[in-house]
Amino acid sequence: MKKIIYLALSSIGILLCSCTTNVVVDSPSFPMASYDEISGTFSGKVVGNINTAFRATNLALEDLKYFRVGQIPGNNSWLVYARALLDEQIVVSLEQLPNEEVAIEISFGSGNLMKSQQIFNAITKNMRLLERR
Secondary structure, X not given: OHHHHHHHHHHXXXXXXXXXXXXXXXXXXXXXXXXXXXXXXXXXXXXXXXXXHHHHHXXXXXXXXXXXXXXXXXXXXEEEEEEOHHHOEEEEEEEEEOOOEEEEEEEEOOOOHHHHHHHHHHHHHHHHHHHHO
């Protein structure tokens, strides 16, 4: 009986720990991001400030033809809400970190790695363009 319980707990632990996928992204400073399959959240970092990241996010959502429906400012953070086709909700969370880094979390509907990665790469591209100005 102890072996069955131990085996069950081990397999549950493996399943919970293996639900995060590392993803290569178009960010020169932080080329690896992660995608949590349980929550459907894509997370990555970029170098820059929160204001540039906010503008880059708005441009990225517009370029990708998503309808931005609102934003909520926080203490060194932003939540940007948008909608995709079939009324899927997109939430982009931006948070200023120390050392001029911005953490970006993207939730696309109930979870879509490919679309989340496209949004993240569009944000990083726009940040590079905005910083050159």
